[in-house]
Amino acid sequence: MAPLSNRRDSLLGPKPDPGVKASYAQMLSLALMLSLGVGLMALPNEISNTGTVPYAILFVCVVSGMNWSMLALLRAKAAVEERGIKVQSYRDLGYDFLGGDHGSRAVDWCVVGFQFGVCASYFSFMTSTLHTLWPHGPSETSFTVVLVPIVGVPCALKHLKDLGTVAQVATVTYAFSLCTVGFYAIHRLVVKGHVYNTQPFSGSPWGLIGLLGSLCYAFEGIPSTLCQMSNALAEPERAPELVTTSLVGLAIIFTATGYVCNFAYQDPANPITVSLIDEFGISGLPAAANWLVVISVALKFPMQFFPMAQQLEHALEIDRYVCKRDDEESTRLLPSEQTFIGERDGDRWSVAFRAMLVVLAALTALVVNDLTTIINVVGIVFGPSLGFIFPCYFDLICVRRRAYDRTKLEVAISIVVLCVAVAATFLGFGQQVVGLVRAYINGSDDDRR
Numbered sequence: 001m002a003p004l005s006n007r008r009d010s011l012l013g014p015k016p017d018p019g020v021k022a023s024y025a026q027m028l029s030l031a032l033m034l035s036l037g038v039g040l041m042a043l044p045n046e047i048s049n050t051g052t053v054p055y056a057i058l059f060v061c062v063v064s065g066m067n068w069s070m071l072a073l074l075r076a077k078a079a080v081e082e083r084g085i086k087v088q089s090y091r092d093l094g095y096d097f098l099g100g101d102h103g104s105r106a107v108d109w110c111v112v113g114f115q116f117g118v119c120a121s122y123f124s125f126m127t128s129t130l131h132t133l134w135p136h137g138p139s140e141t142s143f144t145v146v147l148v149p150i151v152g153v154p155c156a157l158k159h160l161k162d163l164g165t166v167a168q169v170a171t172v173t174y175a176f177s178l179c180t181v182g183f184y185a186i187h188r189l190v191v192k193g194h195v196y197n198t199q200p201f202s203g204s205p206w207g208l209i210g211l212l213g214s215l216c217y218a219f220e221g222i223p224s225t226l227c228q229m230s231n232a233l234a235e236p237e238r239a240p241e242l243v244t245t246s247l248v249g250l251a252i253i254f255t256a257t258g259y260v261c262n263f264a265y266q267d268p269a270n271p272i273t274v275s276l277i278d279e280f281g282i283s284g285l286p287a288a289a290n291w292l293v294v295i296s297v298a299l300k301f302p303m304q305f306f307p308m309a310q311q312l313e314h315a316l317e318i319d320r321y322v323c324k325r326d327d328e329e330s331t332r333l334l335p336s337e338q339t340f341i342g343e344r345d346g347d348r349w350s351v352a353f354r355a356m357l358v359v360l361a362a363l364t365a366l367v368v369n370d371l372t373t374i375i376n377v378v379g380i381v382f383g384p385s386l387g388f389i390f391p392c393y394f395d396l397i398c399v400r401r402r403a404y405d406r407t408k409l410e411v412a413i414s415i416v417v418l419c420v421a422v423a424a425t426f427l428g429f430g431q432q433v434v435g436l437v438r439a440y441i442n443g444s445d446d447d448r449r
């Protein structure tokens with residue numbers, strides 16, 4: 001097997017321009033907005049289904065484990081780069097630690113599967129919300145057809161850095177929607193005294209597996225793009241700080257929003273923004289909050305799409321003919337300030353490929369037609385691998401290679417996180433398969449009747 005350094009072009013494409021960097025504030029906004037989205041909308045329903053105490057315990061475990069694993073991922077990335085190998089994305093770590101091409105493909109499957117599922121859930125959420133705002137208007141299929149080109153054009157951006165400003169705009173629109181939801185929920189709790197779903201324990205213990213999937217889905221925007229964010233950061237030494245700060249911020253937002261909306265609404269099965277319409281009608285601030293959250297999710301779509309498209313393009317070598325050119329010729333063909341994909345990056349083939357991925361995500365949302373199913377399947381099948389299993393395994397391999405020193409306690413923690421995540425993945429996958437089989441059997445029985 002050829003060493004990674006000799007296969008750099010086929011894996012990583014042309015060298016990144018050193019001037020393409022983003023500030024810490026831009027990357028923090030991007031990190032937050034990658035995880036503030038559809039997953040947060042479903043958390044009150046998860047609290048209602050599992051109970052306030054089990055949710056709190058599992059939530060603390062997931063946040064702590066995620067922070068531990070992401071710091072391990074950065075350590076592994078630094079260890080590889082100390083050997084003179086540039087790590088552009090998660091798949092490059094897979095190549096180094098998981099046995100070459102097979103390892104990079106394993107990471108590709110997880111990143112692509114997760115991000116593709118997230119993109120499909122975005123389409124599902126946007127179309128269902130638009131249909132709620134306009135119940136007598138176009139069908140969800142028609143809304144999907146309109147949304148495809150709207151979210152598809154920004155997906156042809158060349159650099160993750162160019163999404164920093166987009167993330168800040170998405171943050172403002174999403175924050176307004178979230179504040180509106182919080183205002184109405186607190187008003188119901190404090191002024192009207194409407195308090196629901198206060199049971200400390202509810203539902204089956206098996207529901208914790210589904211909750212783990214939802215939490216992995218909610219936080220997984222950070223693991224999928226951490227390597228790219230670290231490379232795009234103008235101060236790369238602050239990458240660990242970026243991880244911890246973003247996870248703490250997300251934990252506070254998730255906890256406050258999840259519990260407040262769980263207590264405020266008797267049936268939090270709908271996304272929290274849609275609950276406003278159910279309670280107060282399609283007018284005023286409730287309607288504005290829903291329109292703005294749709295805009296925010298549409299702006300976020302390219303951020304979730306970017307790592308999936310980048311890794312697929314490298315894996316399929318769509319820009320293979322470009323990689324044969326030397327850096328001087330490539331620089332002459334494409335100025336470093338160019339924003340959208342050009343000849344150096346695959347030209348029309350790359351643009352066509354990304355357009356096809358957008359269409360496939362939209363079709364998946366239409367076929368499945370259930371937001372909760374998409375979130376649970378994507379979260380439990382792909383989430384633990386990206387968020388816990390791979391990073392902790394990489395960490396253990398680095399210790400074995402003596403790339404850096406870790407105490408026995410630190411090694412033991414990585415082993416425990418790894419084993420628990422593996423067990424949860426198998427249990428969750430089995431649970432999803434059983435659920436699909438039962439749904440198929442029940443559907444067949446209904447057809448016979």
